[in-house]
Amino acid sequence: MTISGARVVDAHVRVGECREAALPLHTLLATMDRLGIDAALISPPERCIAYHNAEGNALTTGAAAASGGRLYAYAVANPWRGTDALAELDRARSAGAVALAVDPVLQGFDLHDGLLDPLLRKACDWRWPVYVRTGTPPTALPLPLASLARRHPDVTFIMGRSGATDFWIDAIPALRYAPNLLADTSYAPWDTVLSGFGADPSVGPERVVFSTDAPYTVPEVELERILDWPLPAADRARVLGENLTRLLP
Amino acid sequence: MDIPIIDFHTHTPAWDHASWLAGAAFTPADFTAFLDSAGIRAAVVLSHDGLFHATPEANDRLAEFVAADPDRMVGFGTVNARYPGAAEEMERCFGTLGIRGLKIHPWLQGVSMHEPSLDPIAEVVAAHGGSVLCHDGTPPYATATQIAAFARRHPTVPVVLGHAGLHDTWREAIAAVTETANLYICLCGVPPYAGRHIIDRCPPERVLFGSDAGLSDQVGQAYAVARAHEITRWGVDDTTLRRVLYDNPRDLLGGWPQ
Ligand SMILES: [Zn+2]
DSSP, X not given: OOXXXXXXXXXXXXXXXXXXXXXXXXXXHHHHHHHTOOEEEEEOOHHHHHTOHHHHHHHHHHHHXXXXXXXXXXXXXXXXXXXXXXXXXXXXXXXXXXXXXXXXXXXXXXXXXXXXXXXXXXXXXHTOOEEEEOXXXXXXXXXXXXXXXXXXXXXXXXXXXXXXXGGGGGHHHHHHHOTTEEEEOTTOOIIIIIHHHHHOTTSOGGGEEOOOOTTSSOHHHHHHHHHHSOOOHHHHHIIIIIHHXXXXX | OOOOEEEEEEEOOOSSOOOSXXXXXXXXXXXXXXXXXXXXXXXXXXXXXXXXXXXXXXXXHHHHHHHTOTTTEEEEEOOOTTSTTHHHHHHHHHHTTOOOEEEEOHHHHTOOTTOGGGHHHHHHHXXXXXXXXXXXSBTTTBOHHHHHHHHHHSTTSOEEETTTTTTTSHHHHHHHHHTOXXXXXXXXXXXXXXXXXXXXXXXXXXXEEOOOBTOOSSTTOHHHHHHHXXXXXSOOOHHHHHIIIIIXXXXXXXXXXX
């Protein structure tokens, strides 16, 4: 498959062994080659997001360093660890991490309990985008994330999974409320959810980023959906990579 | 291997109610053209307007829609358990309209699965050998374990979790299905990794597939076509896939389609 003219960047995958799915690095790179994905932001597996943060950051930063520029590392630090979490982010940044990945369900905190705020101040100082996994759990809903994003207006947040599935209904209200929040394409049909993002005057393709969310998905299906979405080529290029590239070093 | 598909979760258009989805209008002929384009042999077509306002007219229109091709579509109507005459309307659905089951959407309809007003309705479903398909995956009213409690009150009625727990409650859905003998699970809206895990863990004769077709802003139901294609790329072996896509739903529908 070739994707004429567009640099394709996958905004979120998890490498390593998750509970019910796994993505070995060599599989990720082979899939990227096969599908024409130029670069990917990689997060560590679930247990490293929840608990084994240092191991996770070593995995992602090590893989990024060895990738010849194809992989970018998310850093993770469970905000319950307080100052240790901040020190962990410092280490990850020295090792080359370029973004922060947050999962309030795996990490067991509330977006509004204040635990995450010191980490977000670091992200702001370093100009890191912040990916937050959203969905149905009360601590992962799109609108509380929008309120958090408004309190950190200089940080760009990615609404991971855009509330899939029943809170897709909250995604556009969240995007309208927080201009520093971006939508994520994973799981979202182009002919219902993405067409809604594209058509909304305060959202539009400039606020949508492509991700495969591997290994939870069939990555080619995630990409095919963006290619099937009837969009002007310039807008498709924005969604596939330009919007995200602007946030990377 | 080309496996025929029975799609256990589709909808008519919403003719009378606007929702947050644009939702293209389509005819029965458009719908069977979509079934052809997706390789779907037959479909369970669920009420749509009735989820917003459960009237007898909504069931009439659903019955009329599926009557356009009874070899390829069966209808599951709906009633709101809070409305007077709901059990009588359920009786009319089976006896007069040829409807084969009840669709419940607890959070849209605002009815908890624990409400006793559902019981006389379920008894009508039982008397006619029908099934119940219930939206699930969404608190506060539509969790798998809540629906399982309803299923245990009506052990002769097959009850289908319409969404297999969606993204965040599918592990709960597996637990509910494995401990409730008349609970079925429809792979509709679950992420692929969860779908694979459900197929591995649930009783193999109680797993079904659904696309949720009918909500697209395109007449051709692009996402549902993609979904029917996607499940063949989940890495499930053909024997198992055939059970999920065809044998199980056909058994549950009493050998339909012929
Ligand atoms: Zn549905």
